[in-house]
Amino acid sequence: MRKDPKTLNSFLRIKQITRGVFDLIYPRLCVFCRSKLYTSHDYNICAVCAAEIKPIKVPFCLKCGTSLDQISQIRYNGCGKCANKQYYFDQVLSACKYKGMLKHCIHLFKYKRKRKTKNILSDILIRFLQANFCPENIDLITAVPLHRHKLRERGFNQSELIAAKISSFFKIENSFNNLCRIKKTVSQVTLTAKQRQLNTTGAFSCKQPGEFKNKRILLVDDIFTTGSTLNECARVLKQSGAKKVTCLTIAR
Ligand SMILES: [Zn+2]
Ligand SMILES: [Zn+2]
Structure with missing residues (x-):
């Protein structure tokens, strides 16, 4: 009624x-x-x-999302950090810097199971998208998956919960069981960029590639570090026929 x-x-x-x-x-x-x-x-x-949660404001790199000092530093082939790098994703958007209260908030959500912080984090991303992106340019939302053992241990995939909130806010279709993590990777915290890349190579797979075909996909993750996890996911999505992959992370 x-x-x-x-x-x-x-x-x-x-x-x-x-x-x-x-x-x-x-x-x-x-x-x-x-x-x-x-x-x-x-x-x-x-x-x-x-007030202590500081969003990343324009200008930022249109390729890797790094915040820039001046608008004149924006180039189509990327910034000083990424211009020579080849990525499978088309763009990364990160909403905040991974420090202070925001870092604390992600930790509370991921490791202390404070589920209420999910709303703070998803709200930050929704506002960031409204200010800096056109959500109409997205056909499908997905998230970086956890390995099934890790999922069983933690009980939830933090990136998927946030992605689901964004999906329902913008009324964009989502897909959470198609892209999956098939390799049990080690924690990346202490690894170098090269080791991270090796750690994630071949870690993901797609059950039904047809679902991603010709779609403009928003791939959600919590933190951007070197981009190796997002890049490997994007590689699988592109291999499945995705037209465009935009990555969205809470922090970097
Ligand atoms: Zn860049
Ligand atoms: Zn307080």
Whole structure:
């Protein structure tokens, strides 16, 4: 049954009041600094902590997403860091720098299972896309997959949860079981760029290549480091016939 706008408005008002009263009795805490939140905060984050999350602003490289000092540094063949590199993906977009509160937020989500931080992170990406990209240019959203053993251990794929939020916000079709990780890779944290590349080579595969054929794909991951994981995923997507692969990461 569809609610008429008047009923919906009063429903939302009642919900707001109930929440306000409840917050007074049991104040919610900021997920980062544990300070009390008396006013209505959608994501359980205080204003001080929210201000510490700094988005990457234009100008940034149109190929690898590195933030640039001046707009005149934008070139079609990439910036000083990527101009000589060949990637399978067409572009990388990263919303924030991987430091401070944002780094803490990703850790809370990934390793401490603080699921509420998912909304903060997906909201950052949605706003970033609205400001810097045209979501109409995407046909399908997918995410960097975890190996099934890792998925069983963690219980969820952080990139997939975020990608699903973006998919439902922009009403773009998603695909999460097609691209899969077939090689159990070691943690990349201490590896060099060359070792990372070797570690990810042949790590991904696609069950039904037809689903990606001629599609403009948005590939979501949490962090961009050297780009080897995204590049290997993009290689598989391109091999499956994808027309364009744009990578989106929360941080870099
Ligand atoms: Zn706080
Ligand atoms: Zn670049």
